[in-house]
Amino acid sequence: MPELPEVETIRRDLVPLLRGRTVRDAWISPNAPRLAQLMTPEAFCRGLRGRRIEDVGRRGKYLLIHLDGGLTWIVHLRMTGRLQHAREGCPDDRHLRAKFKLDDGGWLCFIDMRKFGTMWLVDDVDLVTGKLGPEPLDETFDVAAFHGSLKRRSTAIKAVLLDQTVLAGVGNIYADESLFRAGIDPRRAANRISRPAAGRLHEAIVEVLLEAVGDRGSSFQDYVDARGEAGYYHLKVRVFRRTDEPCLVCGTAIRRVKVGGRSTHFCPGCQKR
DNA sequence: CTTATTCCCTGATTGC
DNA sequence: TGCAATCAGGGAATAA
Numbered sequence: 001m002p003e004l005p006e007v008e009t010i011r012r013d014l015v016p017l018l019r020g021r022t023v024r025d026a027w028i029s030p031n032a033p034r035l036a037q038l039m040t041p042e043a044f045c046r047g048l049r050g051r052r053i054e055d056v057g058r059r060g061k062y063l064l065i066h067l068d069g070g071l072t073w074i075v076h077l078r079m080t081g082r083l084q085h086a087r088e089g090c091p092d093d094r095h096l097r098a099k100f101k102l103d104d105g106g107w108l109c110f111i112d113m114r115k116f117g118t119m120w121l122v123d124d125v126d127l128v129t130g131k132l133g134p135e136p137l138d139e140t141f142d143v144a145a146f147h148g149s150l151k152r153r154s155t156a157i158k159a160v161l162l163d164q165t166v167l168a169g170v171g172n173i174y175a176d177e178s179l180f181r182a183g184i185d186p187r188r189a190a191n192r193i194s195r196p197a198a199g200r201l202h203e204a205i206v207e208v209l210l211e212a213v214g215d216r217g218s219s220f221q222d223y224v225d226a227r228g229e230a231g232y233y234h235l236k237v238r239v240f241r242r243t244d245e246p247c248l249v250c251g252t253a254i255r256r257v258k259v260g261g262r263s264t265h266f267c268p269g270c271q272k273r
Numbered sequence: 274c275t276t277a278t279t280c281c282c283t284g285a286t287t288g289c
Numbered sequence: 290t291g292c293a294a295t296c297a298g299g300g301a302a303t304a305a
Contacts, residue, residue: 034281079282080282080283080284095283112282113283114281114282114283114284115281115282116281116282152274152275153275153276155275155276155277159276221285260276260277261277
């Protein structure tokens with residue numbers, strides 16, 4: 001599941017491979033009719049051909065490929081999407097949903113088992129990312145404002161961390177890991193988080209994301225970077241998918257519960273309501 | 274405005 | 290062993 005650290009790793013990989021390149025050809029598989037948003041797959045491919053790539057950015061879990069003429073090619077990998085660069089053509093993978101040929105002979109391949117991934121070609125990026133909350137690794141991620149958004153919500157804190165309008169880029173893995181670091185029970189009502197606890201959570205989110213970016217993301221099942229390599233952070237997680245294993249801090253068995261319809265892992269000893 | 278639920282999709286896992 | 294039901298999950302859409 002690509003979250004902020006995984007998408008950022010792919011972005012960093014792609015910058016030297018894509019910057020300055022021109023898209024020579026674009027193809028979307030007929031078995032991926034929902035991949036291109038707001039236009040037909042044909043119009044999407046037509047709009048991409050001949051465009052020069054100026055830079056590769058990121059907003060939350062969205063990859064922003066800035067093109068000439070003020071256009072932006074936006075990619076969201078959702079659950080199982082992979083964006084991989086290949087020098088000699090895309091692999092013969094049954095889940096290959098789209099491929100893009102570059103002017104240096106290289107290829108950008110989009111592989112997505114579950115077909116949840118989406119792409120846009122837009123003039124105005126805000127049309128897609130306009131409602132996102134602050135970037136957790138920017139100065140725009142302000143503690144007081146963060147505590148303010150928590151106070152307005154009565155649902156579980158874990159569900160609020162997954163809300164991309166509160167904070168952009170945190171998904172299931174890093175929500176669980178951040179709550180563990182901050183010592184907060186994921187089921188606790190967001191509006192009952194004290195100011196000091198909100199401060200600890202704010203700090204924990206930044207620390208966890210920075211560490212995970214440093215480790216090139218987590219590879220639990222599907223995720224690989226733009227070169228097809230796994231990340232390392234899954235080797236360091238303290239609660240995520242460690243159900244029934246001992247807490248690395250206090251030895252208590254890690255529990256798994258459902259919060260907001262998502263699997264949630266926590267240590268009953270370290271994380272108090 | 275908020276909150277909970279459904280849907281998309283397919284490979285892995287669980288149940289009988 | 291075999292086949293069906295269930296699960297996983299980001300986020301949009303929908304309902305309340």
